[in-house]
Amino acid sequence: MELQLALDLVNIPEAKEVIKEVENQIDIVEIGTPIVKIEGLKAVREIKEAFPNLQVLADLKTMDAAGYEVLKASEAKADIVTILGVAEDESIKGAVEEAKKQGKKILVDLIAVKDIETRAKELDALDVDYICVHTGYDLQAVGKNSLEDLLKIKQVVKNAKTAIAGGIKLETLPEVIKAQPDLVIVGGGIANQEDKQAVATKMREMIKQG
Numbered sequence: 720m721e722l723q724l725a726l727d728l729v730n731i732p733e734a735k736e737v738i739k740e741v742e743n744q745i746d747i748v749e750i751g752t753p754i755v756k757i758e759g760l761k762a763v764r765e766i767k768e769a770f771p772n773l774q775v776l777a778d779l780k781t782m783d784a785a786g787y788e789v790l791k792a793s794e795a796k797a798d799i800v801t802i803l804g805v806a807e808d809e810s811i812k813g814a815v816e817e818a819k820k821q822g823k824k825i826l827v828d829l830i831a832v833k834d835i836e837t838r839a840k841e842l843d844a845l846d847v848d849y850i851c852v853h854t855g856y857d858l859q860a861v862g863k864n865s866l867e868d869l870l871k872i873k874q875v876v877k878n879a880k881t882a883i884a885g886g887i888k889l890e891t892l893p894e895v896i897k898a899q900p901d902l903v904i905v906g907g908g909i910a911n912q913e914d915k916q917a918v919a920t921k922m923r924e925m926i927k928q929g
Protein backbone atom coordinates (compact mmCIF):
# COMPACT_ATOMS: atom_id res chain seq x y z
CA MET A 720 0.00 0.00 0.00
CA GLU A 721 1.41 3.39 -1.03
CA LEU A 722 0.95 6.74 0.72
CA GLN A 723 0.35 9.93 -1.26
CA LEU A 724 0.48 13.43 0.22
CA ALA A 725 -1.96 15.79 -1.50
CA LEU A 726 -1.00 19.47 -1.45
CA ASP A 727 -3.86 21.77 -2.41
CA LEU A 728 -4.01 25.02 -0.49
CA VAL A 729 -0.39 26.14 -0.62
CA ASN A 730 1.94 27.91 -3.06
CA ILE A 731 5.17 26.37 -4.42
CA PRO A 732 7.53 27.51 -1.61
CA GLU A 733 5.02 26.39 1.04
CA ALA A 734 4.62 23.04 -0.74
CA LYS A 735 8.39 22.51 -0.63
CA GLU A 736 8.47 23.22 3.12
CA VAL A 737 5.72 20.66 3.80
CA ILE A 738 7.33 18.01 1.59
CA LYS A 739 10.72 18.48 3.30
CA GLU A 740 9.10 17.51 6.61
CA VAL A 741 7.55 14.26 5.33
CA GLU A 742 9.48 13.19 2.22
CA ASN A 743 10.82 10.03 3.87
CA GLN A 744 7.34 8.86 4.82
CA ILE A 745 5.53 9.23 1.49
CA ASP A 746 5.72 7.54 -1.92
CA ILE A 747 3.92 10.11 -4.05
CA VAL A 748 3.39 13.86 -3.75
CA GLU A 749 0.30 15.30 -5.39
CA ILE A 750 0.33 18.77 -6.87
CA GLY A 751 -3.34 19.48 -6.22
CA THR A 752 -5.81 20.96 -8.67
CA PRO A 753 -5.91 24.40 -6.99
CA ILE A 754 -2.08 24.69 -7.15
CA VAL A 755 -1.98 23.70 -10.82
CA LYS A 756 -4.74 26.23 -11.59
CA ILE A 757 -2.99 29.04 -9.75
CA GLU A 758 0.69 28.28 -10.41
CA GLY A 759 0.51 26.19 -13.59
CA LEU A 760 2.50 23.08 -14.48
CA LYS A 761 5.68 24.81 -13.36
CA ALA A 762 4.63 23.68 -9.86
CA VAL A 763 4.96 20.06 -11.00
CA ARG A 764 8.33 20.71 -12.63
CA GLU A 765 9.75 22.58 -9.62
CA ILE A 766 8.64 19.94 -7.12
CA LYS A 767 10.03 17.08 -9.23
CA GLU A 768 13.33 18.93 -9.57
CA ALA A 769 13.48 19.54 -5.82
CA PHE A 770 12.42 15.98 -4.86
CA PRO A 771 13.56 13.66 -7.67
CA ASN A 772 13.14 10.54 -5.52
CA LEU A 773 9.41 11.10 -5.06
CA GLN A 774 6.79 10.27 -7.67
CA VAL A 775 4.90 13.44 -8.55
CA LEU A 776 1.20 13.33 -9.41
CA ALA A 777 -0.33 16.21 -11.34
CA ASP A 778 -3.98 16.43 -10.25
CA LEU A 779 -5.25 17.96 -13.48
CA LYS A 780 -8.70 16.29 -13.19
CA THR A 781 -8.74 16.34 -16.99
CA MET A 782 -12.14 16.30 -18.70
CA ASP A 783 -11.25 16.82 -22.39
CA ALA A 784 -8.23 17.18 -24.68
CA ALA A 785 -6.84 14.41 -22.53
CA GLY A 786 -3.91 13.26 -24.66
CA TYR A 787 -2.67 16.84 -24.95
CA GLU A 788 -2.96 17.54 -21.21
CA VAL A 789 -1.16 14.29 -20.36
CA LEU A 790 1.59 15.24 -22.82
CA LYS A 791 2.03 18.67 -21.21
CA ALA A 792 2.07 17.23 -17.67
CA SER A 793 4.61 14.63 -18.83
CA GLU A 794 6.81 17.40 -20.26
CA ALA A 795 6.65 19.02 -16.82
CA LYS A 796 7.98 15.70 -15.41
CA ALA A 797 4.80 14.40 -13.76
CA ASP A 798 4.91 10.66 -13.11
CA ILE A 799 1.14 10.26 -12.73
CA VAL A 800 -1.66 12.38 -14.21
CA THR A 801 -5.32 12.39 -13.17
CA ILE A 802 -8.40 12.35 -15.38
CA LEU A 803 -12.04 12.41 -14.28
CA GLY A 804 -14.05 9.20 -14.44
CA VAL A 805 -17.02 11.18 -15.77
CA ALA A 806 -15.02 12.05 -18.91
CA GLU A 807 -15.88 10.35 -22.20
CA ASP A 808 -14.28 6.97 -22.90
CA GLU A 809 -12.51 8.60 -25.87
CA SER A 810 -10.81 10.99 -23.42
CA ILE A 811 -9.82 8.16 -21.09
CA LYS A 812 -8.37 6.23 -24.06
CA GLY A 813 -6.48 9.33 -25.24
CA ALA A 814 -5.00 9.82 -21.77
CA VAL A 815 -3.94 6.17 -21.46
CA GLU A 816 -2.44 6.13 -24.94
CA GLU A 817 -0.36 9.28 -24.33
CA ALA A 818 0.70 8.13 -20.86
CA LYS A 819 1.96 4.84 -22.29
CA LYS A 820 3.92 6.75 -24.97
CA GLN A 821 5.50 8.93 -22.29
CA GLY A 822 6.10 6.13 -19.77
CA LYS A 823 3.67 7.72 -17.28
CA LYS A 824 0.63 6.53 -15.31
CA ILE A 825 -3.02 7.54 -15.29
CA LEU A 826 -5.15 7.81 -12.15
CA VAL A 827 -8.90 8.11 -12.77
CA ASP A 828 -10.78 10.11 -10.15
CA LEU A 829 -14.36 8.88 -9.61
CA ILE A 830 -15.49 12.15 -7.97
CA ALA A 831 -19.14 12.87 -8.93
CA VAL A 832 -19.64 9.48 -10.60
CA LYS A 833 -23.10 8.24 -9.61
CA ASP A 834 -22.91 4.54 -10.55
CA ILE A 835 -19.49 3.79 -9.11
CA GLU A 836 -19.47 0.03 -9.77
CA THR A 837 -20.46 0.22 -13.44
CA ARG A 838 -18.03 3.02 -14.22
CA ALA A 839 -15.16 1.39 -12.31
CA LYS A 840 -15.69 -1.82 -14.29
CA GLU A 841 -15.67 0.11 -17.59
CA LEU A 842 -12.55 2.05 -16.63
CA ASP A 843 -10.78 -1.11 -15.54
CA ALA A 844 -11.22 -2.44 -19.07
CA LEU A 845 -9.62 0.73 -20.50
CA ASP A 846 -6.22 -0.11 -19.02
CA VAL A 847 -5.91 2.79 -16.58
CA ASP A 848 -3.34 2.44 -13.79
CA TYR A 849 -5.32 3.60 -10.75
CA ILE A 850 -9.04 3.98 -10.06
CA CYS A 851 -9.69 6.33 -7.14
CA VAL A 852 -12.82 6.84 -5.06
CA HIS A 853 -12.92 10.43 -3.87
CA THR A 854 -15.13 12.51 -1.64
CA GLY A 855 -14.25 16.10 -2.54
CA TYR A 856 -14.12 18.99 -0.09
CA ASP A 857 -17.70 20.05 -0.83
CA LEU A 858 -19.17 16.65 0.10
CA GLN A 859 -16.79 16.20 3.03
CA ALA A 860 -18.37 19.39 4.37
CA VAL A 861 -21.74 17.59 4.57
CA GLY A 862 -20.31 14.55 6.32
CA LYS A 863 -19.62 12.13 3.44
CA ASN A 864 -16.62 9.82 3.02
CA SER A 865 -15.44 7.29 0.42
CA LEU A 866 -15.10 4.07 2.39
CA GLU A 867 -18.29 2.40 1.08
CA ASP A 868 -17.33 3.31 -2.48
CA LEU A 869 -13.91 1.73 -2.01
CA LEU A 870 -15.50 -1.53 -0.87
CA LYS A 871 -17.78 -1.42 -3.93
CA ILE A 872 -15.02 -0.91 -6.49
CA LYS A 873 -12.80 -3.53 -4.84
CA GLN A 874 -15.46 -6.07 -5.92
CA VAL A 875 -15.23 -5.20 -9.63
CA VAL A 876 -11.74 -3.80 -10.34
CA LYS A 877 -9.45 -6.63 -11.45
CA ASN A 878 -6.55 -4.94 -13.27
CA ALA A 879 -6.05 -1.38 -12.03
CA LYS A 880 -4.81 -0.42 -8.59
CA THR A 881 -7.46 1.03 -6.28
CA ALA A 882 -7.05 4.33 -4.46
CA ILE A 883 -9.01 6.38 -1.94
CA ALA A 884 -9.03 10.13 -1.23
CA GLY A 885 -11.08 12.62 0.69
CA GLY A 886 -10.72 13.72 4.28
CA ILE A 887 -8.63 10.78 5.53
CA LYS A 888 -7.14 11.47 8.97
CA LEU A 889 -5.06 9.53 11.49
CA GLU A 890 -8.28 8.52 13.28
CA THR A 891 -9.99 7.21 10.13
CA LEU A 892 -6.92 5.54 8.61
CA PRO A 893 -7.41 2.15 10.37
CA GLU A 894 -10.76 1.49 8.64
CA VAL A 895 -9.29 2.60 5.31
CA ILE A 896 -6.36 0.19 5.74
CA LYS A 897 -8.79 -2.61 6.59
CA ALA A 898 -10.38 -2.14 3.14
CA GLN A 899 -6.93 -2.65 1.54
CA PRO A 900 -6.65 0.00 -1.20
CA ASP A 901 -3.37 0.02 -3.14
CA LEU A 902 -2.98 3.77 -2.59
CA VAL A 903 -4.09 6.02 0.27
CA ILE A 904 -4.23 9.75 -0.50
CA VAL A 905 -4.05 12.18 2.43
CA GLY A 906 -4.19 15.98 2.14
CA GLY A 907 -5.25 18.00 5.17
CA GLY A 908 -4.81 14.94 7.40
CA ILE A 909 -1.08 15.63 7.13
CA ALA A 910 -0.69 19.10 5.62
CA ASN A 911 -2.92 20.88 8.16
CA GLN A 912 -1.40 19.22 11.23
CA GLU A 913 0.94 20.99 13.63
CA ASP A 914 3.52 18.15 13.63
CA LYS A 915 3.32 16.90 10.04
CA GLN A 916 6.33 14.64 10.37
CA ALA A 917 4.93 12.83 13.40
CA VAL A 918 1.55 12.27 11.73
CA ALA A 919 3.09 11.06 8.47
CA THR A 920 5.44 8.74 10.39
CA LYS A 921 2.53 7.26 12.31
CA MET A 922 0.52 6.82 9.10
CA ARG A 923 3.46 5.11 7.41
CA GLU A 924 3.82 2.70 10.37
CA MET A 925 0.10 1.89 10.34
CA ILE A 926 0.20 1.23 6.60
CA LYS A 927 3.28 -1.00 6.97
CA GLN A 928 1.53 -3.05 9.62
CA GLY A 929 -1.41 -3.31 7.19
Ligand SMILES: O=C([C@H](O)CO)[C@H](O)[C@H](O)COP(=O)(O)O
Nearest residue numbers: 725752855885886887905906907
Ligand atom coordinates in the same frame (compact mmCIF):
# COMPACT_ATOMS: atom_id res chain seq x y z
O1 LIG B 1 -8.32 16.29 -4.86
C1 LIG B 1 -8.52 16.91 -3.85
C2 LIG B 1 -9.60 17.95 -3.78
O2 LIG B 1 -10.50 17.76 -4.84
C3 LIG B 1 -9.05 19.37 -3.91
O3 LIG B 1 -8.33 19.51 -5.10
C4 LIG B 1 -7.70 16.65 -2.62
O4 LIG B 1 -6.35 16.56 -2.98
C5 LIG B 1 -8.14 15.34 -1.95
O5 LIG B 1 -9.47 15.50 -1.53
C6 LIG B 1 -7.25 14.96 -0.76
O6 LIG B 1 -7.24 15.98 0.18
P1 LIG B 1 -7.96 15.83 1.62
O7 LIG B 1 -9.41 15.65 1.36
O8 LIG B 1 -7.62 17.12 2.34
O9 LIG B 1 -7.35 14.63 2.30
